[in-house]
Amino acid sequence: MSDHEGLDLIIVGGGIGGVICLKYALDAGLRVLLLEREAGVGGIWRSLPAWQGIQSSKEEWTLGDIPIAGADQASILQNIEAWVGRFDLSPHIRLDSPVRSARPIEEGWRVETDSGVYQSRFLLAATGGHNRPFIPPVERTRSAIAEYHSTQLSDPALIRGKDVIVVGGGASAWDLLDLCCDHGADSVAWVHRSLKWMRPSLSSKNMGGGNRRLAQAQMLGLPVPVVNKLLNRRLRSKYLHLGLGQLIPDRDYDLDKDQSPPGRRSMLLNLAKIQRHRGEIEEIEGGEARLADGRRLKADIVLWGTGFEMDLGYLQVEPLSRLTRMEEAVRRCGSLFRALDAPNLFLLAPAILDTNVSAPWAYAHAAKSIMSHIKGREIFGTKVARTRAQYFNLVRFLATRDRQNYPWGKWKLRYLRLAFLWDGDKPMPLP
Numbered sequence: 001m002s003d004h005e006g007l008d009l010i011i012v013g014g015g016i017g018g019v020i021c022l023k024y025a026l027d028a029g030l031r032v033l034l035l036e037r038e039a040g041v042g043g044i045w046r047s048l049p050a051w052q053g054i055q056s057s058k059e060e061w062t063l064g065d066i067p068i069a070g071a072d073q074a075s076i077l078q079n080i081e082a083w084v085g086r087f088d089l090s091p092h093i094r095l096d097s098p099v100r101s102a103r104p105i106e107e108g109w110r111v112e113t114d115s116g117v118y119q120s121r122f123l124l125a126a127t128g129g130h131n132r133p134f135i136p137p138v139e140r141t142r143s144a145i146a147e148y149h150s151t152q153l154s155d156p157a158l159i160r161g162k163d164v165i166v167v168g169g170g171a172s173a174w175d176l177l178d179l180c181c182d183h184g185a186d187s188v189a190w191v192h193r194s195l196k197w198m199r200p201s202l203s204s205k206n207m208g209g210g211n212r213r214l215a216q217a218q219m220l221g222l223p224v225p226v227v228n229k230l231l232n233r234r235l236r237s238k239y240l241h242l243g244l245g246q247l248i249p250d251r252d253y254d255l256d257k258d259q260s261p262p263g264r265r266s267m268l269l270n271l272a273k274i275q276r277h278r279g280e281i282e283e284i285e286g287g288e289a290r291l292a293d294g295r296r297l298k299a300d301i302v303l304w305g306t307g308f309e310m311d312l313g314y315l316q317v318e319p320l321s322r323l324t325r326m327e328e329a330v331r332r333c334g335s336l337f338r339a340l341d342a343p344n345l346f347l348l349a350p351a352i353l354d355t356n357v358s359a360p361w362a363y364a365h366a367a368k369s370i371m372s373h374i375k376g377r378e379i380f381g382t383k384v385a386r387t388r389a390q391y392f393n394l395v396r397f398l399a400t401r402d403r404q405n406y407p408w409g410k411w412k413l414r415y416l417r418l419a420f421l422w423d424g425d426k427p428m429p430l431p
Helices: 016-027 073-086 171-182 212-219 224-241 265-269 326-330 359-374 392-399 410-421
Strands: 003-012 032-035 099-105 108-113 117-125 139-141 146-149 163-167 187-192 274-278 281-285 288-291 296-298 301-304 345-347
Touching: 003 016, 003 099, 003 108, 016 032, 016 073, 016 359, 032 117, 099 117, 117 359, 163 171, 171 187, 171 265, 212 224, 212 392, 212 410, 359 392, 392 410
Parallel strands: 003 032, 003 117, 117 345, 139 281, 146 301, 163 187, 163 301, 187 274
Antiparallel strands: 099 108, 108 117, 281 288, 288 296
């Protein structure tokens, strides 16, 4: 064990957010080190099944001319690795270095790994919010049913000819329903407590272009209630036009709470063949799943599209180390990213993931301002933001606080042009 002192910043996590923050930290002239627990960068994209992909076009995902081949899992992983090569980040990355503990000390932060002990003035937690698959704690009695979380189904061919139950009301469950339709499941039952909003479409989920009008409304300064009203009207009209009225969620769309990911083509085209059950599984007994209302469903496989929990257990800070939901973490941050429970700590993912925005685009904007704060400009205060900073509203949020990176007047002209004139078939420029 050795001490590595004199660092300005330690970044925990080598996913897309951590890698982007490392790039901007070096641009700012900071002495920085990124610690990644796996043998390579990529975060969750390193372990997801090959059939997984982003819910946007590859152009919406990437920034600048950093290469990307497609919208699938392998292409996203290669894109994250391309950031490392393009900006020569490798010397500042320690792989195979899971953080065992990170605790505040008088000089800043002390971070312990299996291979070393590090000290820095600031700590940036970039371990994401989708880092621990969540499966509800159901009772199991002599279960004869195979179970897979959406991150664990490596071979969709296992579905063929099987009776399948898909659990969940959001994007992960839609992906699994799509797989069941495409890979010949004998029967499909869909169990969900509620439904999430989608962008109804029979096109591929990677066609993109869904956020352009939102960006324009935000740059015109339309209030969130007005935008919500417009989006509700538009979304409901699309649902009804495609005959999907049965999938309209129980409550109105709210930008502060809802994403609008694209629908899934095969799932929507085969909706009549899918048995829908409102409820949740309480017990798996033998070859049957018992729902809370007593109904029993026979199945060979249960696919859990129930999402993820957040894991900040390595932080020796209460109550952050016990939080599992990103919305809980957001409420413990000032100005979206500055943790209130410990000094010199930033949480990257909670304010960005699960919003209507390309993660790299948002991470890059946040990273640039975070690095300016670390260099001595008081950008992020201690007031908890009342709303989520969705898409171009994130830029508006940062611009009122970070005049160095968003010069008065110039920033607004630039982002108005991006919102109204940028070619949607091209990646956005690097901030």
